[in-house]
Amino acid sequence: SAVISQKPSRDICQRGTSLTIQCQVDSQVTMMFWYRQQPGQSLTLIATANQGSEATYESGFVIDKFPISRPNLTFSTLTVSNLSPEDSSIYLCSVTRGRRYNEQFFGPGTRLTVL
Amino acid sequence: KNEVEQSPQNLTAQEGEFITINCSYSVGISALHWLQQHPGGGIVSLFMLSSGKKKHGRLIATINIQEKHSSLHITASHPRDSAVYICAVLPPNSGGGADGLTFGKGTHLIIQP
Numbered sequence: 001s002a003v004i005s006q007k008p009s010r011d012i013c014q015r016g017t018s019l020t021i022q023c024q025v026d027s028q029v030t031m032m033f034w035y036r037q038q039p040g041q042s043l044t045l046i047a048t049a050n051q052g053s054e055a056t057y058e059s060g061f062v063i064d065k066f067p068i069s070r071p072n073l074t075f076s077t078l079t080v081s082n083l084s085p086e087d088s089s090i091y092l093c094s095v096t097r098g099r100r101y102n103e104q105f106f107g108p109g110t111r112l113t114v115l
Numbered sequence: 116k117n118e119v120e121q122s123p124q125n126l127t128a129q130e131g132e133f134i135t136i137n138c139s140y141s142v143g144i145s146a147l148h149w150l151q152q153h154p155g156g157g158i159v160s161l162f163m164l165s166s167g168k169k170k171h172g173r174l175i176a177t178i179n180i181q182e183k184h185s186s187l188h189i190t191a192s193h194p195r196d197s198a199v200y201i202c203a204v205l206p207p208n209s210g211g212g213a214d215g216l217t218f219g220k221g222t223h224l225i226i227q228p
Contacts, residue, residue, distance in 0.1 A: 033215045037156070042119075043201070045215035058215070090156040094215075103163055104148065104216065109156035 002027060002095050004107035012113045013083050020079045021110045023093030028073035033094040033104075034066075043092065049076040083114045117142040121202050121219035129227055134189040136222045138202030141183065148216065149176050149187045150201040158201070161187070192226045199223050 003026040013019050023032065032049040047055040047068055055068040070076040080087050093107040118141040128134055138147070149161045162169050162176040164185065169176050173192075178185040189196055203216040 035215070042218040042220040043203075043216075044218070048215060092156070092158065104160060106150070106158035106160065109158070111156055 002029060002105040004093055004095060004105060006091075006093055006107040006110050008110060009108065010111040010113075012115060014115055015083055015085065017083055018079055018081045019083065019112060020077050021091055021093075023076045023078070023107055025074045025095055029095040031096045032070060032076045033096075034068065034076070034078045035092040035094060037090040037092065037109075038086075039088070046078070046091075080112065083112075085114045088112055088114045117144065117204055117206065117217045119202055119204055119217055119219040121200075121222050123222060124220065125223045125225075127225045127227065128192055130193060132192050132226075134192050134196070134224065134226075136187045136200050136202075136224070138185045138187070138219055139183055140202075140204050140217075143180075143183070143207050144204040145207050146205045147178055147185050148203040148205075149185070150203060152199040152201055152221065154198075161200075189224075194226045194228050197225050 005024045007022045011019055034046040035043045036046050037043045045058050046061045046066055047057040049055050049068050049070040051070050051073050065081055067079045090109045090111050092109045094104050096104050120139050122137045146163055146165045148163050151159045151161050164176055164178040166180060173190045175188040187200060199221040201221045202219040206214050
């Protein structure tokens with residue numbers, strides 16, 4: 001398995017500011033993913049974080065709003081920029097690793113509330 | 116894009132009851148996950164299936180690839196099983212692990228003592 005930590009676990013932010021979420025894994029992983037879960041909705045993939053190259057964004061998500069860094073194989077950050085109340089969600093980091101690449105592990109999530 | 120439907124959306128049962136949660140999807144997949152999400156938001160992977168049936172403790176998961184359907188069963192349910200159970204699928208040819216999951220909306224399960 002993979003042990004994933006996220007910081008912060010929760011935050012309350014003002015409209016127009018930005019929040020950077022960190023995802024740290026206890027071992028090197030192949031792929032890292034960032035998901036969003038808006039209240040009452042299913043999780044939605046924001047982007048895939050690739051080590052050494054730009055992230056790959058899903059339809060409806062853009063780099064200016066959700067810049068992602070992945071400087072090495074154990075760490076990634078997601079920034080949610082120019083916050084609005086609609087950004088209030090749980091943000092989850094997920095990774096795949098090992099021979100069974102379909103196996104995914106999830107971080108504990110970051111609960112963001114935008115006032 | 117795969118459409119993932121879960122039923123029921125909400126389920127309240129008494130301790131000890133046998134629980135079934137269903138998941139159907141619209142397009143062929145390489146694997147299906149059953150996940151458990153507790154109120155704090157953290158998610159735990161319960162099963163990953165590509166065929167047949169898996170059992171872990173009181174949990175059983177089955178999948179029928181031809182019918183594009185999976186079920187999660189909980190035997191002898193307990194209040195600590197109360198959580199949101201989420202079905203998620205991987206698209207075909209995901210052996211490289213480069214694809215994210217598509218999720219159902221989840222089933223809110225409450226087990227009353």
